[in-house]
Amino acid sequence: MVPIVKKDSVPLNKVDSTSTIKKDTILLREKDTISLDTIKPKETIEDIITHVAKDHTIQNAKNKTVTLYNEANITYTDIDLKAGIIVVDYIKNTLFAKGIIDSTGYIQRPIFKQGNEESEQDSIVYNFKSKKALIYGLKTKQGEMFTFGKKTKRVNDSTIYVRDIKFTTSEKLDYYIGTSKAKIIPGKKIIVGGSQLFIADVPTPVYLPFAYFPITQTSVSGFLIPAFDTGSSDRGIGFQNGGYYFAINDYVDLGITGDAYSNGSWGFRANSNYNKRYRFNGTFNFSFENNINGIRGFDDFSKSNKFNLRWNHNQDTKASPNSRFTASVNLGSSKFFRESQNQFNVAQTQTNSLSSSVNYSKTFVGTPFNMNVTAQHQQNTNTEEITMTLPSLTVNMNRVYPFAGKNGIKKNPIQKMGFNYTLDSKYLINTTDDDFLTAKMFETARAGMRHKTGTSTNFKAFKYFTVSPSVSYEETWQFDYIEKEYDATNNKIVTDTLRGFKSFREYNTGVSLSTNIYGTFNFKKGRLKGIRHTFRPSISYSYRPDFEEKYLKQVQASNNPSDLKDYTVFDKGIYGGPSSGLSNSIGISLNNVLEAKVAPKDPDSDEEDEKIMLLNNLNFSSNYNMAADSLRWSKVNFSAGTRLFKDKLSVNLSGSLDPYKVVASSTGSPIRINEFNSNFLGLRLTNASLTANYSISSADFKKDKKGDKKDKNRDPNNSQDVIGADINPTDRFGQMNNSKNTSGEDKNKTAKLYNADIPWSISLAYSTNYINNGLDGGNIGVHSIMFSGNVELSPKWKMGYSSGYDVKGGAFTFSRFNFTRDLDSWNFNFNWVPFGTNSSYTFFIGVKSSVLSDLKWDKNKPPDRKLF
Numbered sequence: 001m002v003p004i005v006k007k008d009s010v011p012l013n014k015v016d017s018t019s020t021i022k023k024d025t026i027l028l029r030e031k032d033t034i035s036l037d038t039i040k041p042k043e044t045i046e047d048i049i050t051h052v053a054k055d056h057t058i059q060n061a062k063n064k065t066v067t068l069y070n071e072a073n074i075t076y077t078d079i080d081l082k083a084g085i086i087v088v089d090y091i092k093n094t095l096f097a098k099g100i101i102d103s104t105g106y107i108q109r110p111i112f113k114q115g116n117e118e119s120e121q122d123s124i125v126y127n128f129k130s131k132k133a134l135i136y137g138l139k140t141k142q143g144e145m146f147t148f149g150k151k152t153k154r155v156n157d158s159t160i161y162v163r164d165i166k167f168t169t170s171e172k173l174d175y176y177i178g179t180s181k182a183k184i185i186p187g188k189k190i191i192v193g194g195s196q197l198f199i200a201d202v203p204t205p206v207y208l209p210f211a212y213f214p215i216t217q218t219s220v221s222g223f224l225i226p227a228f229d230t231g232s233s234d235r236g237i238g239f240q241n242g243g244y245y246f247a248i249n250d251y252v253d254l255g256i257t258g259d260a261y262s263n264g265s266w267g268f269r270a271n272s273n274y275n276k277r278y279r280f281n282g283t284f285n286f287s288f289e290n291n292i293n294g295i296r297g298f299d300d301f302s303k304s305n306k307f308n309l310r311w312n313h314n315q316d317t318k319a320s321p322n323s324r325f326t327a328s329v330n331l332g333s334s335k336f337f338r339e340s341q342n343q344f345n346v347a348q349t350q351t352n353s354l355s356s357s358v359n360y361s362k363t364f365v366g367t368p369f370n371m372n373v374t375a376q377h378q379q380n381t382n383t384e385e386i387t388m389t390l391p392s393l394t395v396n397m398n399r400v401y402p403f404a405g406k407n408g409i410k411k412n413p414i415q416k417m418g419f420n421y422t423l424d425s426k427y428l429i430n431t432t433d434d435d436f437l438t439a440k441m442f443e444t445a446r447a448g449m450r451h452k453t454g455t456s457t458n459f460k461a462f463k464y465f466t467v468s469p470s471v472s473y474e475e476t477w478q479f480d481y482i483e484k485e486y487d488a489t490n491n492k493i494v495t496d497t498l499r500g501f502k503s504f505r506e507y508n509t510g511v512s513l514s515t516n517i518y519g520t521f522n523f524k525k526g527r528l529k530g531i532r533h534t535f536r537p538s539i540s541y542s543y544r545p546d547f548e549e550k551y552l553k554q555v556q557a558s559n560n561p562s563d564l565k566d567y568t569v570f571d572k573g574i575y576g577g578p579s580s581g582l583s584n585s586i587g588i589s590l591n592n593v594l595e596a597k598v599a600p601k602d603p604d605s606d607e608e609d610e611k612i613m614l615l616n617n618l619n620f621s622s623n624y625n626m627a628a629d630s631l632r633w634s635k636v637n638f639s640a641g642t643r644l645f646k647d648k649l650s651v652n653l654s655g656s657l658d659p660y661k662v663v664a665s666s667t668g669s670p671i672r673i674n675e676f677n678s679n680f681l682g683l684r685l686t687n688a689s690l691t692a693n694y695s696i697s698s699a700d701f702k703k704d705k706k707g708d709k710k711d712k713n714r715d716p717n718n719s720q721d722v723i724g725a726d727i728n729p730t731d732r733f734g735q736m737n738n739s740k741n742t743s744g745e746d747k748n749k750t751a752k753l754y755n756a757d758i759p760w761s762i763s764l765a766y767s768t769n770y771i772n773n774g775l776d777g778g779n780i781g782v783h784s785i786m787f788s789g790n791v792e793l794s795p796k797w798k799m800g801y802s803s804g805y806d807v808k809g810g811a812f813t814f815s816r817f818n819f820t821r822d823l824d825s826w827n828f829n830f831n832w833v834p835f836g837t838n839s840s841y842t843f844f845i846g847v848k849s850s851v852l853s854d855l856k857w858d859k860n861k862p863p864d865r866k867l868f
Helices: none
Strands: 004-007 024-028 049-052 056-060 065-076 079-089 094-098 100-102 105-107 111-114 117-120 123-127 132-142 145-156 159-168 175-185 189-192 195-199 202-208 211-214 222-224 227-229 238-246 254-261 266-276 280-293 302-315 323-332 353-363 369-380 385-400 418-432 446-456 459-461 465-487 492-514 517-522 528-544 553-556 564-567 583-598 610-625 636-644 649-658 660-664 670-676 684-697 760-771 779-794 797-806 816-823 826-833 840-847 856-861
Touching: 049 079, 079 123, 145 175, 159 189, 238 266, 280 323, 323 369, 465 553
Parallel strands: none
Antiparallel strands: 004 024, 024 049, 049 065, 056 065, 065 079, 079 094, 079 111, 094 123, 100 105, 111 117, 117 132, 123 132, 132 145, 145 159, 159 175, 175 189, 175 195, 189 211, 195 202, 222 238, 227 238, 238 254, 254 266, 266 280, 280 302, 302 323, 323 353, 353 369, 369 385, 385 418, 418 446, 446 465, 459 465, 465 492, 492 528, 517 528, 528 583, 553 564, 583 610, 610 636, 636 649, 649 684, 660 670, 684 760, 760 779, 779 797, 797 816, 816 826, 826 840, 840 856
């Protein structure tokens, strides 16, 4: 007989009618039949079994069983079992657990937990000697996958067999993959036989002879299922975005995908994400496409190779507080986004430039110096011109005050005198798409270095005025220069670029006088208490000699020996040549700000008076050059801006006024003459631009506004997304849609019937400009209205739109509509560009979970491509 050690105050064969919780620890040992000289055998029960029950515990000494009733719980080694009823059989070494039936139904279903694995079932039989189990009505979760099984046999800790099983990522069983049998290896994978997709318990024609589901907690490598294209364009049939995903390690991954079509077109993409906590993170994307149009051998046949490289790198501020490395790269073929066969980034098709910047900065602790190294790239996708600096080095010395008093006190002008220094060096490349990444791009490269230093101070004059004198000095070094010669054979000037060191120096001095004048207009009646006008006039004087004169050279310009043309060897340098002409000028600027103070609506409230900005700025500026022999006045530049309707409307106006008349030259172009205008104020409007931004949403009409949160979409200074969100099927929508968005808002919203609260938002942008050359009369260059917004028809339905109207052209600009539907475990997206050169649409419906991200259907009609 097997000895049993019991610790329980309740007599055997008695039912404990008390409601107190009983705890029982049972230690079961097998009889040792082996000689004492041999090794002690392993005990059947390896640890103490602790059990509790809310209502009662029944111990049967004859049958060696213990029955626990109502909220029963047993813990043994790493096993934790909770159920309505648990029966422990010491002879068979088994645990049997099931729920309780009451007026509400079948409750307290057994919950079996071992290590990190947890499952819920209708009933379970577990043998703690063999570690095997038989489960009925299984419900468990492995990673993102829920498993529902009718009958389950657990062979050991690493193998489970299930009959009549359902796999899904939706706990509500919105959909599932049903199969008759499956094998589960916890924490690793699920292997099933013939299976069929069910949606809302309705069988679909989607059938798989077998299936494999990885359920590891970490990323694993695997194939990426392609999307088949049955001929939506002239490329023929083919597939897109098929490839392989490499889970390299915990810090970096790599996805390789490609496209192939029957007409010979193909594409390749490499996408990588990397992240090292507290150090850095980033993304890398490279795309290459070989696009073929037409049939080989015919006149309309064309072929083009396009590529695009995008790289974003961010360094954590904790990694190195005194140095920082960042990168934002977007370069490639100018027409990539417009001609790509698998790129639906519509916002990029509407821009005419690409830019990149790779930056490293360092602060030298204990010194006033800091350094910045930058590689930049600017690309005009219309002209296909590329400008690059590889690299640009800048060294700055923060302003130092060598004459400051003790403890850095700066009281008099000498003590306030500060010095600064800047070193700027560049290697500049100007090239085109055709010459990019070839040896030819370096033939016209320029290199140079510029040193700048200066000093300034300030002091009070006549109590209310601030006087600020300053002196600056510049020295420019260039490592290439030009020489010009007259070619008598071809009757033209030939310019040669030579390598060598050349330098020139410049300096200037100046002084400014400024003050602030305040005017207040008070009102005794009404809520308006007063208006304050702040007027900031400033007058400055600057002097700069003519530095170009001593560097001038002359070259014969025609067959006439007396026809000479001036130039300097620095004319095509990276920093240009020395300043030409004597400058002895006076500058005038006027700045105005207008504010109002309004009392609260309730005069008895404790609220403070509200300050309202009536006019953010109204600025005028101009210069008068006393050294010029004519046209001494420069144009008068003006700008104004204000915000209205509680900062929802932002209006900005800018332009310039010319005091001089213009006449037509021999070529018909306007030329300014030294004669003032005779019109009102003697000024002629040459150009002006007006922009206005307005945003409004349903939240503005709610009376129970909480807090003072500002929505970035309501900020009138925030550029509105009139282009709309990007469409990019290579982003794999199923993996992008998590349960929560970046703001922390729960995306799995609960729909409310008859909900009259429909959130919406509208953003409007107006832009126009005026140009007048003084000869042909003024004309409007741009005159357009742009609008965009969102409407949340229900908590799960959302519609967005963006469009505009060109008033001058009399037509709608780029327009776009998008519809999204949250289907709980699924996502639905439809994006539509109804007309224009980018007319297209994309349709997508798929599972949110990344485990079944390939369970989707997407259809798209790409924009028409022109490859020539």
